[in-house]
Amino acid sequence: MNTTPEQLATSHPINNPSLSTLPDERRHTILPLGLLAFLASCGGGGQSPNAASEPAGTPTQREAARFLLHAQFGTSYAEITEVKRLGFEGWLNKQMALPSSLSGWDWLKSKGYDAVDQNEFFFNDQPTNYMVWYQIMASPDQVRRRMALALSEFFVVSNQGIQLNWPGFAMANYWDILCQHAFGNFRQLLEAVTLSNAMGSFLNTLGNQKEDARSGRQPDENYAREVMQLFTVGLTQLNIDGSPKMGSNGQALETYTQQDVSQLARVFTGYVLDEDGPKFKSPVPPFFDILPIGYTRRPMRLVEGLHSPGVKSFLGKEIPANTSGTASLQMALDTLFNHPNVGPFFGRQMIQRLVTSDPSPAYVARVAKIFNNNGQGVRGDLAAVFKAILLDPEALDAASLKSNTFGKLREPMVRIAQWAHTFKVKSTRNTWKMGAPTWSAVESLAQSPLQAPSVFNFFRPGYVPPSTAMAATGSTAPEFQLVNESTVSSYINYLQSILQRGIWVRAPELAGNPKDPTSTDGPDIVPDYGFEYGLTDNADTLVQHLNLLLCAGQLSTQTVGHITDALRNESVSVSAPENALRNHVSRALLFVMCSSDYLIQR
Known part of the structure; x- marks a missing residue:
């Protein structure tokens, strides 16, 4: 039985003085009442507590989260609220108007990779x-x-x-x-x-x-x-x-x-x-x-x-x-x-990368027409093209959520980028020495940015998985070209290696990979699960939280039930040692990020 927002709120030290003796380093896990109510509301269709007073057409929490996970790598409660306030197009216009942040070239230079030395x-x-x-x-x-x-x-x-x-x-x-x-x-x-x-x-x-x-x-x-x-x-x-x-x-x-x-x-x-x-x-x-x-x-x-x-x-x-x-x-x-050809050829592949692997001809046509003319006589306006892809009815409407032919397999590198943004990963030494996670047959993503095996990318846009229901209809599913017995298990192994303590780095305090016996190897690119620690004693709310931010509420009732039951088997109090809290949260993440409901994004 789900705990009500009121019951959940009183179980936290901010509202219960008898539980306010946590050490200083654990106090960041305490959750305010309003946010707890927000979380609890996500389990019932994604409406916010004051949904009745919202203007007609205001996106629900789940609709906002779904849009955000098409438009970028991750989402947060603040961004969901901002999308609800500005609407899909208003939020997207604001983001597209932002100047480009620190360039990759300048970042490398700032880290000393332009040095002429023994490295x-x-x-x-x-x-x-x-x-x-x-x-x-x-x-x-x-x-x-x-x-x-x-x-x-x-x-x-x-x-x-x-x-x-x-x-x-x-x-x-x-x-x-x-x-x-x-x-x-x-x-x-x-x-x-x-x-x-x-x-x-x-x-x-x-x-x-x-x-x-x-x-x-x-x-x-x-x-x-x-x-x-x-x-x-x-x-x-x-x-x-x-x-x-x-x-x-x-x-x-x-x-x-x-x-x-x-x-x-x-x-x-x-x-x-x-x-x-x-x-x-x-x-x-x-x-x-x-x-x-x-x-x-x-x-x-x-x-x-x-x-x-x-x-x-x-x-x-x-x-x-x-x-x-x-x-x-x-x-x-x-x-x-x-x-x-350029409009439909380019447009279809961008739809595949962002929204759905087998877009309808009508969807492709709408995007291609915007490529040909953005409405002001300009051909090739990429901002207009990406807006057309992300704001298309097929990308936003609830009908596509019920379709067995709509959606895409999340690319492995996008899954890790989403994890990083959702849980605000930091490099403890600020060196960000992330290796290309494609080397090991045991712990591998089989994909890394700018590391495609050939000019034909990691997969072909017209790939149809053989001997499947998709093959019977000729439905394209490019990302499935990465899927085999080895990559399925190696992805799970990779998650197990990073979710708990972060990504292992060689010599994180040094530039390059010098063979320095005094360097400190170990986890350096690490997540912040402080918020999630405050949810460990309530499996329902923890799963609702992960369902919204990672899946836009698209976990099935059956999947939610399985994960919640598994988490209840090892109940963890919010006052437990941090190692126990971390284990519990990483276990919940593993369950979610290995589920088919997560892996297929709609």
């Missing part, structure tokens, strides 16, 4: 992991970072595939490009991505040269192929709703040919690093030549003499002979940007 950061790509996990775990502008992460799975560059000096800073600059342009225009983002050093290294634009008949050299076609196949137009011609256009033979019409690839490849020739000074010698043998770090923050530089001067014909566009490299690039990117 050899100019060769080390590990700082990329520290930077990007800090960005998605702790940056205050969650909405911008959430959209940047979605973009990173469309415009894929992997830390595993670049060969540059200062790779951490090159990848940080790439991440910063995605953050900077997240609410800008697709055309400007496409150009910034194309000219970035990281993309140049990853897909071979860097150092790509014009054709040479004497040697038989031809321009590298890698970027030309992928910028069409993956970043703009896709393989088949599309209707506005994302469905393929069919030819008279009943086959889908191709968007481009190999000839288009070869011709477009000539556009992406002549680009080199924009170096800003002479190389220096690394401080330890064998004393390699190293570039100054400044180039990592600038786009690639065009050397006109290395650019192909010939005619370039692709996708029905002809760039005349002897057009400058700069003008050729602008004309090529304009051609790609204005192709009718």
